[in-house]
Amino acid sequence: MSTVNNEAGAFKALVDWLRDALRETEQFTLGYAAESSAFVRFNHGKVRQAGQVQQANVSFKLINDGRHADLQITLSGDTETDQQRLAEGLQQLRETLPLLPADPYLLLNHNHWHSDNVQAHPLPETEQAVAEITRAADGLDLVGFYAAGPISRGFASSSGAFGWHQANSFNFDFSLFHENGQAVKASYAGHEWSSEGFVRRFEQAREQLEFLGRPLRTLPPGEYRAYLAPAALEEIMGMLSWGGFSARAIASKQSPLQKFYAHEASLSPNVWLTEQVSGSLSPAFSDEGYPRDDLTLIAKGTANARLVNSRSAAEYGLGANGASSYEYPTALDMQGGQLEQKYILEQLGTGLYISNLWYLNYSDQPAARLTGMTRFATFWVENGQIQAPVSTMRFDDSVYSLLGSQLEALTRERELLLSASTYSQRATASMLLPGALVKRLTLTL
Amino acid sequence: MFDFHPQLKQRFAALRTGAEFFSLRYVRESGQHLSVRKNVAEPPSLNRDEGAMLTVRVNGVEAYAATNDLSQAGLQAALERAEQHARRLNPHALLDLREQAVSSDRADYFSPHFDQAFPPLSDCYQLLGDESASVPTDERLVNWQASIGLTQVEQIYLNSAGAELRQAQRFIYPALDVTAFDGHDSQTRTLGRENFGQQGGFDVISRCGLIGAGPRIADQALQLLMAPNTPQGPRDLLLMPDQMMLQIHESIGHPLELDRILGDERNYAGTSFVKTSDFGHLQYGSSLLNVTFDPDIPEELASYSHDDDGTAASKQFLIREGLLLRPLGGALSQFRAGLDGVANSRACGWNRPPIDRMANLNIEPGDQALEQLIQGIEHGVLMRTNRSWSIDDARNKFQFGCEWGQLIENGELKGVVKNPNYRGISAQFWKSLRAVGDASTSQVLGTPNCGKGEPNQVIRVGHASPACVFSHVDVFGGDA
Numbered sequence: 001m002s003t004v005n006n007e008a009g010a011f012k013a014l015v016d017w018l019r020d021a022l023r024e025t026e027q028f029t030l031g032y033a034a035e036s037s038a039f040v041r042f043n044h045g046k047v048r049q050a051g052q053v054q055q056a057n058v059s060f061k062l063i064n065d066g067r068h069a070d071l072q073i074t075l076s077g078d079t080e081t082d083q084q085r086l087a088e089g090l091q092q093l094r095e096t097l098p099l100l101p102a103d104p105y106l107l108l109n110h111n112h113w114h115s116d117n118v119q120a121h122p123l124p125e126t127e128q129a130v131a132e133i134t135r136a137a138d139g140l141d142l143v144g145f146y147a148a149g150p151i152s153r154g155f156a157s158s159s160g161a162f163g164w165h166q167a168n169s170f171n172f173d174f175s176l177f178h179e180n181g182q183a184v185k186a187s188y189a190g191h192e193w194s195s196e197g198f199v200r201r202f203e204q205a206r207e208q209l210e211f212l213g214r215p216l217r218t219l220p221p222g223e224y225r226a227y228l229a230p231a232a233l234e235e236i237m238g239m240l241s242w243g244g245f246s247a248r249a250i251a252s253k254q255s256p257l258q259k260f261y262a263h264e265a266s267l268s269p270n271v272w273l274t275e276q277v278s279g280s281l282s283p284a285f286s287d288e289g290y291p292r293d294d295l296t297l298i299a300k301g302t303a304n305a306r307l308v309n310s311r312s313a314a315e316y317g318l319g320a321n322g323a324s325s326y327e328y329p330t331a332l333d334m335q336g337g338q339l340e341q342k343y344i345l346e347q348l349g350t351g352l353y354i355s356n357l358w359y360l361n362y363s364d365q366p367a368a369r370l371t372g373m374t375r376f377a378t379f380w381v382e383n384g385q386i387q388a389p390v391s392t393m394r395f396d397d398s399v400y401s402l403l404g405s406q407l408e409a410l411t412r413e414r415e416l417l418l419s420a421s422t423y424s425q426r427a428t429a430s431m432l433l434p435g436a437l438v439k440r441l442t443l444t445l
Numbered sequence: 446m447f448d449f450h451p452q453l454k455q456r457f458a459a460l461r462t463g464a465e466f467f468s469l470r471y472v473r474e475s476g477q478h479l480s481v482r483k484n485v486a487e488p489p490s491l492n493r494d495e496g497a498m499l500t501v502r503v504n505g506v507e508a509y510a511a512t513n514d515l516s517q518a519g520l521q522a523a524l525e526r527a528e529q530h531a532r533r534l535n536p537h538a539l540l541d542l543r544e545q546a547v548s549s550d551r552a553d554y555f556s557p558h559f560d561q562a563f564p565p566l567s568d569c570y571q572l573l574g575d576e577s578a579s580v581p582t583d584e585r586l587v588n589w590q591a592s593i594g595l596t597q598v599e600q601i602y603l604n605s606a607g608a609e610l611r612q613a614q615r616f617i618y619p620a621l622d623v624t625a626f627d628g629h630d631s632q633t634r635t636l637g638r639e640n641f642g643q644q645g646g647f648d649v650i651s652r653c654g655l656i657g658a659g660p661r662i663a664d665q666a667l668q669l670l671m672a673p674n675t676p677q678g679p680r681d682l683l684l685m686p687d688q689m690m691l692q693i694h695e696s697i698g699h700p701l702e703l704d705r706i707l708g709d710e711r712n713y714a715g716t717s718f719v720k721t722s723d724f725g726h727l728q729y730g731s732s733l734l735n736v737t738f739d740p741d742i743p744e745e746l747a748s749y750s751h752d753d754d755g756t757a758a759s760k761q762f763l764i765r766e767g768l769l770l771r772p773l774g775g776a777l778s779q780f781r782a783g784l785d786g787v788a789n790s791r792a793c794g795w796n797r798p799p800i801d802r803m804a805n806l807n808i809e810p811g812d813q814a815l816e817q818l819i820q821g822i823e824h825g826v827l828m829r830t831n832r833s834w835s836i837d838d839a840r841n842k843f844q845f846g847c848e849w850g851q852l853i854e855n856g857e858l859k860g861v862v863k864n865p866n867y868r869g870i871s872a873q874f875w876k877s878l879r880a881v882g883d884a885s886t887s888q889v890l891g892t893p894n895c896g897k898g899e900p901n902q903v904i905r906v907g908h909a910s911p912a913c914v915f916s917h918v919d920v921f922g923g924d925a
Contacts, residue, residue: 039900040534041899042539043539043707043708044539044708046537046538046539047534047539048540048709049509049709049798049800050508050509050530050531051509051527051530052509052510052511052523052530053510053511053796053797053900054511054512054513054523055796056513057494061488067488068488069488069489069490069491070490070491072490072492074493074494074496075513076513076514076515076516076519077519078514078516081516085493089493092491093491096489096566099565099566099570100488100489103485103486103487103488104485105485106488126530126534127533127534130534130537131537134537143708143709143711145712145713145899173712173713174712177711181716183711185712252587252588252624253587253588253624253626253631254624258631358715358837358838359836359838360835361833361834361835361844362832363864363866363923364922365833366630366631367924369923369924371844373836373838373842375715375837375838392838392839392841392842394835394837394844394868396844398924421901422899422900422901423896423901445842445844445868445870
């Protein structure tokens with residue numbers, strides 16, 4: 001794989017070639033995404049499947065006479081081959097545009113902004129990381145996935161905008177299983193692998209595993225006090241992220257938060273939520289080529305900004321704010337509350353301590369009513385003391401209840417949760433979230 | 446078609462390695478997604494992708510390297526990276542594959558009508574524009590969209606044992622959806638989209654029923670908006686094929702994946718309530734339940750001659766008369782578990798390794814027409830078109846929701862109900878299967894969106910099913 005500098009240089013060379021190849025009335029945007037990733041799967045504390053993936057592509061938009069079309073092209077890494085592919089792509093798009101009507105919602109950003117963010121912390125050799133993981137897992141039933149390597153994102157336009165983002169990162173996402181089938185989930189992720197940091201994180205997970213050996217408690221359906229740890233809250237926020245804050249979904253009445261944005265429903269005044277791009281791990285520019293703003297989405301429990309991409313801006317007369325083409329947040333930051341971590345069990349009293357939720361979906365989307373499962377370490381707590389792990393249970397409840405009328409407290413401490421998603425490519429999304437103590441969670445099965 | 450094949454063969458022959466076995470899987474994919482929303486053509490989204498995965502086996506340890514560089518040097522470098530991985534990780538490897546057999550098959554496979562050109566982009570936009578324009582004017586209709594997705598894939602698999610497998614496939618995804626809103630509630634009605642995908646050409650658009658569907662889908666969205674909520678309580682449940690596919694997928698398909706049963710997916714997609722010792726013994730459902738892995742229905746999304754490890758695919762019963770017989774496990778999982786499986790080792794592209802996936806997982810038709818199924822229900826509800834799915838990590842406790850519900854009383858279809866949901870437990874649910882529709886009720890459906898694996902993969906799966914009746918299911922509606 002090419003180094004940071006020559007990768008950025010190769011992208012610039014493609015941009016220059018394209019600029020020269022354009023006809024007078026044509027315009028373009030060119031996005032770039034590449035990664036070189038080591039992938040290692042573990043099962044039963046051993047390596048189940050390992051490999052390395054090298055990939056790069058450009059997302060090429062050609063605009064002419066109010067018409068535009070998008071073409072994603074895989075690059076080879078060889079300058080001549082890639083220029084040839086781009087030339088063929090240009091020809092394909094030139095043949096496509098006359099077949100299209102003019103687009104009334106085309107809105108281009110003509111600012112020639114520049115952004116450059118390169119982080120090149122060295123990563124450990126895969127062999128070293130694997131050796132540390134298998135050593136820590138000795139005698140344990142560990143299942144997990146290690147993904148590591150450089151990720152690059154770029155953007156350029158015929159208006160002169162240019163953005164470059166490159167970062168080395170790793171994410172070891174793992175579970176430790178007790179012989180009774182119960183498990184605890186954890187991750188160790190970031191830019192700089194520290195052997196001591198990894199051992200510390202691993203030991204925290206191993207300590208939780210000890211509680212899982214107690215006899216399993218089966219609960220009947222009903223209403224329970226519950227503490228949702230940050231990773232559990234992440235599942236709820238992840239679900240709401242699909243259309244929840246999207247200007248288009250809200251306008252077309254397909255958002256789960258449509259009543260919220262219509263001010264017919266509200267959340268607890270303790271809920272503040274920001275799309276905090278600055279300081280996050282994701283690029284400072286969108287795939288459409290707009291610089292991304294920090295946005296307060298929820299202020300004091302009420303609807304504030306929404307995510308607006310260029311198309312929505314044109315269609316609904318809003319200001320584009322750097323949202324992605326899917327209007328999906330990638331750097332959510334929820335303000336913490338007053339509950340100190342050390343008092344969580346005490347304040348929970350009697351109820352459920354839920355480390356993770358799983359497989360959420362809507363029972364009634366316009367009502368923001370969600371269902372989902374408990375997964376991994378979920379405990380029954382009595383009088384502030386962990387009593388037993390709880391068998392897998394289904395919940396079915398409204399966001400307006402969980403983060404609204406029934407929200408008792410948010411924790412002061414927050415956890416940075418880095419996405420372990422690797423669909424098509426390694427994600428750069430993250431969430432910074434507190435835990436949430438709720439007075440009532442409805443279990444149904 | 447396969448125009449890179451001669452060059453690829455030449456480059457494969459020139460590769461040098463110390464591995465005892467190696468393979469190359471080359472994938473070229475192109476596609477387009479076209480859409481007209483509220484009578485406005487959205488810009489087309491096109492793609493061209495190609496790359497290769499090299500896999501090696503060194504001292505019984507396998508590793509892979511995927512590359513976008515298809516030059517001789519690029520392929521050689523990837524092979525060496527894979528070999529280096531296999532050697533270095535040998536002390537930590539879970540599996541010793543020295544004794545696992547490899548394929549030496551040679552075959553070509555084509556989607557039906559692959560040689561016929563798909564209509565040009567301008568014709569597709571005309572069709573989509575016509576469908577969009579056919580949605581009637583009604584201020585309650587706030588959003589509608591007609592779309593066609595097309596993906597064309599060429600794959601060439603070569604290995605050091607002499608296998609040479611070529612597949613050329615085209616997948617089509619027609620769709621239309623309409624959303625109605627009354628100032629308080631909103632309801633969406635969908636045709637196709639994630640429920641209807643098939644291999645073929647323009648014939649898929651016709652089979653889906655997209656042409657002329659606009660007024661009917663819009664009317665159904667309005668009917669739902671005005672309908673009462675689905676009542677709560679136990680009822681007999683008549684599931685139509687576009688909900689059966691999800692029911693099969695989540696509560697038969699995933700729990701029978703052998704890599705889940707062997708624990709590989711416990712950190713992500715989950716495990717299974719099924720154990721290896723259950724095959725040949727577990728009564729999974731009532732005696733009416735017959736489930737097959739069937740790669741031979743040409744238009745179904747996951748029909749193919751060989752899977753991505755080079756294993757020849759053939760129709761197999763996974764469940765016969767309710768008895769669990771065989772898992773969804775490819776050659777590697779079969780080798781690990783000592784069980785017979787199917788050819789379902791599949792990858793979503795050149796940059797992801799094959800793992801056990803569903804492919805075409807179908808329910809065999811029974812003997813009752815739709816009218817007979819309805820007449821046999823005293824107190825029930827018909828549900829169609831999945832819109833919500835949630836199931837636990839062992840694939841047991843589920844809750845599913847549909848777009849369209851219709852009450853059934855004393856053997857007759859009654860009024861429409863909105864927000865139809867139901868919940869149950871897989872290990873018990875299939876035993877409540879009380880009637881299975883005949884071939885006239887059956888549909889070949891499929892989705893491009895099955896997610897699984899680390900690294901994550903989203904893949905095409907096919908599900909053909911008749912309408913089916915289940916006894917005494919816990920159904921309920923929504924809040925709005």
